[in-house]
Amino acid sequence: MNDKQLEKVRKGDFLLLPHYMKWVGIIPVLIGVMLFFTQDYQSMFKGKVLVGISVNLVLIGFLLIILRKGKFPDEHLLHIRHKAMAYAFMHGLTLVIVVPFLSYFAASLLNVEMDTYFMDFGIFSIFIFQIVYLINYWRFKQDL
Amino acid sequence: MKNTVHVQRAIHKMTQADLSEVIGVSRQTINSIEKNRYVPSTVLALKIARHFKTPVEDIFELEEGD
Numbered sequence: 271m272n273d274k275q276l277e278k279v280r281k282g283d284f285l286l287l288p289h290y291m292k293w294v295g296i297i298p299v300l301i302g303v304m305l306f307f308t309q310d311y312q313s314m315f316k317g318k319v320l321v322g323i324s325v326n327l328v329l330i331g332f333l334l335i336i337l338r339k340g341k342f343p344d345e346h347l348l349h350i351r352h353k354a355m356a357y358a359f360m361h362g363l364t365l366v367i368v369v370p371f372l373s374y375f376a377a378s379l380l381n382v383e384m385d386t387y388f389m390d391f392g393i394f395s396i397f398i399f400q401i402v403y404l405i406n407y408w409r410f411k412q413d414l
Numbered sequence: 415m416k417n418t419v420h421v422q423r424a425i426h427k428m429t430q431a432d433l434s435e436v437i438g439v440s441r442q443t444i445n446s447i448e449k450n451r452y453v454p455s456t457v458l459a460l461k462i463a464r465h466f467k468t469p470v471e472d473i474f475e476l477e478e479g480d
Binding site: 341342344345346347349413414 | 438439440442443445446451452454455457458
C-alpha cells in the first residue's frame with residue numbers, strides 16, 4: 271500500500287461510493303415509499319409481494335445514501351461517520367430490543383395477530399440501524 | 415484543548431477557505447477546529463503548525479480539564 275492509498279484510508283474515502291449516489295439512492299427510496307402506500311392490500315398475494323419489493327427498495331436506497339462519500343472527504347467527516355455509526359449501534363440496538371416488546375404488548379391489547387402487521391425482524395433491525403445512522407449523521411453535520 | 419488557529423490565520427492574512435485548501439481539509443473542518451468543536455488528529459495539527467512555521471505547542475494548548 272503506497273502513501274496515496276494510506277492517505278485515502280486515513281481520510282476514510284476508500285471503498286465508498288461517489289457523492290452523487292445520494293441522488294441515485296433517493297430514487298428507490300421514493301419508489302419504495304410510493305409503492306408501500308399505493309398498493310392494493312386487499313389482494314393478499316400481490317400485497318405481500320409488493321410490500322417485500324417496496325421495503326427492499328427503501329433499504330437499498332438508504333444503503334446507497336449511507337455508503338456514499340462526503341462532498342469533501344476529510345478526517346472530520348470520517349469522525350462524524352464513526353460517531354453516527356456508534357450512535358446507530360447504541361440507539362439502534364436499544365430500539366431493536368425494545369420495539370418488538372412494545373409491539374407485542376400493543377398487539378395483545380388490540381387483539382391483533384403479530385404476523386399481520388410486522389415485517390421480518392432482520393429487515394426491521396437493518397431499517398432501524400439505517401434510519402438512526404442517517405439521522406445522527408445529518409445531526410452531526412449540522413454542527414460543522 | 416484550545417488553539418490559536420484563527421490568530422495565526424489573521425497574522426498570515428488567510429481565510430478559512432485558503433487554509434483549508436493548503437491543508438487539504440474542508441472549510442467546515444477548519445471552522446470546527448477554531449470553534450473548539452473538533453480536536454484535529456496529530457497529523458492535521460502538525461500540518462497546520464508546519465504551514466504557519468510555528469511549533470505545534472504554540473498553536474494547540476492543553477486546558478485544565480484535559
